[in-house]
Amino acid sequence: EPEVTQTPSHQVTQMGQEVILRCVPISNHLYFYWYRQILGQKVEFLVSFYNNEISEKSEIFDDQFSVERPDGSNFTLKIRSTKLEDSAMYFCASRRGGPEDEQYFGPGTRLTVT
Amino acid sequence: DQQVKQNSPSLSVQEGRISILNCDYTNSMFDYFLWYKKYPAEGPTFLISISSIKDKNEDGRFTVFLNKSAKHLSLHIVPSQPGDSAVYFCAASARDFGNEKLTFGTGTRLTIIP
Numbered sequence: 074e075p076e077v078t079q080t081p082s083h084q085v086t087q088m089g090q091e092v093i094l095r096c097v098p099i100s101n102h103l104y105f106y107w108y109r110q111i112l113g114q115k116v117e118f119l120v121s122f123y124n125n126e127i128s129e130k131s132e133i134f135d136d137q138f139s140v141e142r143p144d145g146s147n148f149t150l151k152i153r154s155t156k157l158e159d160s161a162m163y164f165c166a167s168r169r170g171g172p173e174d175e176q177y178f179g180p181g182t183r184l185t186v187t
Numbered sequence: 188d189q190q191v192k193q194n195s196p197s198l199s200v201q202e203g204r205i206s207i208l209n210c211d212y213t214n215s216m217f218d219y220f221l222w223y224k225k226y227p228a229e230g231p232t233f234l235i236s237i238s239s240i241k242d243k244n245e246d247g248r249f250t251v252f253l254n255k256s257a258k259h260l261s262l263h264i265v266p267s268q269p270g271d272s273a274v275y276f277c278a279a280s281a282r283d284f285g286n287e288k289l290t291f292g293t294g295t296r297l298t299i300i301p
Contacts, residue, residue, distance in 0.1 A: 077230070104287060116231065116276065118288040129288055164230050168287070175221065176289060178230035 075099045077179035079165050085185045086155055094150045094182045096165030105148045106166040106176060107140065109133070116164065122148065155186045190214045191279050193292035201300050206264040208295050210277030213258065217279040221289065222251060222262045225274045234275075235262070264297075272299045 078097045086092050098105050107119040120130045122140055139151045148167075152159055162183050166176040192211045200206045208222075218239040223231035237244040237251045237260065244251050250263045264271055277292040 079230075106288070108289075115293045116278075116289075116291040118290070121287050131288070166230075172282075173236075175233045175236060176287075177233060178223075180228070180230045 077165055077167055077177055079163075079179040079182050081182060082180065083183045083185070085187065088157055088186055089154050092152050092155055092184065094152075094163050094165075094184070096148045096150070096179055097146050098148055098165065098167030099169075099177060100146070101169060102167035102177075103170040104128075104168040104176075105140075105142070106168075107150045108164045108166065108178075109161040110164065110181075111158075111161040119150075119163075152184075155184075157186050160184055160186045190217075191277055191290050191292040193275075193277055193295050195295050196293070197296040197298070199298045199300055200267050202269060203266045206262075206267045206271065206297055206299070208262040208264075208275050208277075208297065210260050210262075210292055211258055212260075212279050214279070214281070214290070215258075216281040217290075219280045219282045220251070220253060220260050221278045221280075222249075223276045223278060223291075224271075225276060225294070231276055267299045269299045269301055272297060 080095045105122040108116050110116045118131050120134045121128045137153045141149050162181040164181045165179040168174050168176045221236040222234040225231045235246050235249045235251050237253050242253050253260045274294045274296050276294045278289040
């Protein structure tokens, strides 16, 4: 069964460094998403992406964040200058796009900012 | 922002019995509701969904009930099995309003006792 994959599974970085989290959505899906879950808190929406542009973003998704679909398969989330509070699990999701289609999530990348 | 609430952080149920997980929402624009299951170190896995035009949706052992007037939904699992032990998240979106993002509850940890 096709699945969303994410790399790396765990990323440790120093405060102020740039990180890129990578996702490979399911191949025939058209809508892509990033969510995050800070330890002990709920899963929060960050951004949705369709047709090579952002369709919606949350208040969390400020100028430090960016997304890109550099080729036909990858979907990336970049954090330009990480802060301690960016430490969280980051989940990528994709959706085919039909009215009854659901978002399918990847296993997540645990980002630890020290 | 508590638009989706799961008031029971944990629930223990005997194997073979019915598990009932509850979820309340406040945003009247939500028209699509989903349940996701999550194991540690994995991403949320889609279980079942329901549109606001229905009040019940069934898929095998899983049934979701929606009470729009009470802004309440519930997930019934019957019979409960040990493999059902996980954290269950309720999520909602406002699809008819073109809003794809999922708003999650805080989750309920379900433990099935053999």
